[in-house]
Amino acid sequence: MTAAVAIHHRPRPAGRGPARTRLRLVAGGAEPSPSAPPVLVARRLPAATYRRRRVAAGAGAAIASLVMVVAIGQAGRVLGSPSLAAPGPGPSPTFVVEPGDTLWEAALTMAPGRDPRPLVDAWSRARRGAPLRPGEVLRWPAS
Secondary structure (H helix, E strand, O other), X not given: OOEEEEEEEEOOOOOOOOOEEEXXXXXXXXXXXXXXXXXXXXXXXXXXXXXXXHHHHHHHHHHHHHHHHHHHHHHHHHHOOOOOOOOOOOOOOEEEOOOOOOHHHHHHHXXXXXXXXXXXXXXXXXXXXXXXXXXXXXXXXXX
């Protein structure tokens, strides 16, 4: 069964707003009367039109994503959180040896909450077993 839509355009009197269009379903196979306005049949758009629409939608989505990332970054900056950029190299932490200090205490001070053994081992290898002297400065070992 086929169907078509007949569009009737009826102008409105002046000052009463825009013209009105009325849709009427015409049964398939039935011929409209000669006095009826012509029936408009929708035609399929070319494939290039759909391609252009997809490209435009993709570009719009990419621009919207970029705007959202920038807005989130700006909001983070305004709210005082650190930036999205990686932090640059900061000053290397140091430990000044006091009388009675050990490598273990120095490692616990320089890396709180972490396992001190790798740091103690690196310092021991670098010092070749030499004792700590008060006033000596211990630096983070180079990797």
